[in-house]
Amino acid sequence: MGARVGLFSLLLGGVCAQLEMMVDSPVAAQLGSQALLPCTFTVADAPISPEYLAVHWYFQDQELASYDDSLNISRPGASMDTKQLTSGNASLVLRNVTVSDQGAYRCLVIHSPDRGEQSLYLAVLAVPxxxxxxxxxxxxxxxxxxxxxxxxxxxxxxxxxxxxxxxxxxxxxxxxxxxxxxxxxxxxxxxxxxxxxxxxxxxxxxxxxxxxxxxxxxxxxxxxxGVSPVVNIHAPMFVQGKAQVLTCDVKGFYPEAIAVNWLLNGVRTEAPRVNPNGTFNLESFYQFKPAAESEGAEISCEVQHETLSRPIVRSVRVHLEREGTQVSVIVLVASVLVSALAVAGVAFFLYKRSRGKGWLGRAQLHGAFSCTHPPRPVPGGSRQGRSEYPCVVPAAPQSLSASPAAGARSSF
Missing domain, CATH: 2.60.40.10 (Immunoglobulins)
Structure with a gap:
């Protein structure tokens, strides 16, 4: 919308001079662009003379630019074309407009003995x-x-x-x-x-x-x-002064994009494979070397994923063990394992031996009681259809303590 202001000067020597100003307001400019603040003027019945001309621009009562025989600029990026002043153009250009440039501006023109002033509004726009x-x-x-x-x-x-x-x-x-x-x-x-x-x-x-x-x-x-991830954190036994690696397991998530962060006492410290069902897995590692003051510290794995309204956080507490204690525990565990293996080996040997002895005993007994003579009828007739099979049993080996005595006769 244009605003036109006509200002009438004082009467000097019986001559009436007239200064007329025109501005367009409001003016819109995009953030970071160049803004043109238009201000034009005319002087009736007289040419515009530079020696009688002065122009001042104000923003929030602070002078930005002025012309009075020479151009003075107070606002960086502001400019006026002094060659256009004699044509009645006192427009101001602002480069690299910021939000703080939005507001009301005043253009003051003096063409002695006349003066005129007009305000305009600059709106700064930023596209969302x-x-x-x-x-x-x-x-x-x-x-x-x-x-x-x-x-x-x-x-x-x-x-x-x-x-x-x-x-x-x-x-x-x-x-x-x-x-x-x-x-x-x-x-x-x-x-x-x-x-x-x-x-x-x-x-x-x-x-x-x-x-x-x-x-x-x-x-x-x-x-x-999508599918939300399942998160687990794995930590070793912490030993002061010894670097150890923690693992953060993130499984079964979809889509693939994911962020895994490591936090020490809540402060970020450091920073997939496809499953058959189309989801993904990720392993993140963090090397940590605990010091004496690390006792009780909290180490966390933070996982951010599209399917989560808030990150998943899994944490472990640092409980320091002396390195000697760790070695003792390892030795103890190794001793227990060796003992268990030894006991199992002895038990297995005894079991196999007992199985082998039973078979050997049966084989020896079969040989010891073999009969080479034909059966002989039992005196007085057979009882219930049985006949006597006399066999001479040789001397039993020393290992067969349960065998019949040497030379004994057996009927069966």
């Missing part, structure tokens, strides 16, 4: 950046999707969630947070429980803001059905 950082959800469970809108100015903004083009109900948008450069950030959340019907459906985060050329910016995406 829209990101849905995680599209992974857990099937059949309550999930939280976030739409992060950052680095925008001014603070007024509208964020809408859509499913297949239809507006979804969401909680009210929180107040935007101001960044050090004067721009703003805000995060909108959508809480819902996805089902099979949501797979392949387009979801959107739509943003309405004054800095957008078409008024709206929209980010479309589809859900990724």
């Amino acid at each position: 950046t829209v990101v849905v950082p995680s599209k992974a959800v857990l099937r059949g469970e309550p999930n939280l999707l976030k739409c992060s809108v950052s680095s925008f100015h001014p603070a007024d903004i509208i964020v809408t969630w859509l499913r297949a083009g239809e507006v979804l109900p969401v909680s009210p948008l929180p107040a935007p947070q101001r960044n050090p450069d004067g721009t703003f950030n805000v995060s909108s959340s959508l809480t819902f429980q996805p089902t099979e019907q949501d797979q392949g459906v387009t979801f959107s985060c739509q943003v309405l803001h004054a800095a957008l050329p078409r008024g709206a910016l929209q980010t479309d995406f589809q859900l990724v059905f």
Whole structure:
């Protein structure tokens, strides 16, 4: 909108001079760009004479630039084209505009004996950046999707969630947070429980803001059905002054992108394989050399994944053992293992020996009681159809203590 101001000077020597000024306000400029603050003027019935001309620009009552026979600049990046002044153009150019440049400016023109002043407003705009950082959800469970809108100015903004083009109900948008450069950030959340019907459906985060050329910016995406990781931390026995390696096992997660961090007493210290079911595993290692003051320290493995609303943290406490104690424990364990193996070996030997002796005894007895003579009828007739088989039993070997006496006769 243009504003036109006509200023009339004093009467000097019966001559009436007239100074007329024109500005356009408001002026909009993108953050980091160049802003042109237009200020033009005309002098009626007289040419513009440099020796009678002075121009001053003010912002919040501080002078930014001035011309009075020469150009003086107070604001870095500000400039005026002095060659255009005699044509009635006193516009100011601001380079690399920041949020702090937003506000009201005053253009003061003096063409002696006349003077004129006009104000205009500069609005600094910053286009928002829209990101849905995680599209992974857990099937059949309550999930939280976030739409992060950052680095925008001014603070007024509208964020809408859509499913297949239809507006979804969401909680009210929180107040935007101001960044050090004067721009703003805000995060909108959508809480819902996805089902099979949501797979392949387009979801959107739509943003309405004054800095957008078409008024709206929209980010479309589809859900990724993920699997949360299982996290375990493995630690050795801690010995003062001896470096040891801890392992953080992260298994069964999907999608693949994941962050694993190591923390010592809560302070970050240091920083996959595909499973048959399409999930991933990851092992992270941390070398730690405990000192005397490490007693009671907490070592943590922190895992961040798209399917997690907050990181998984697994921790161990440092309990120092003397190195001699560790050696003694190792020796004790080794002794127990050796003893157990020895006992098992003796038991096995005795078992095999007993089995072998029984077989040998049966073989010897078979040879000792073998009969070479034909059967002889028992005097008085056989009882129950049996006949007597007389056999001469040779002398038993010394090892067969249970054998019949040498030369004994046996009937069977």
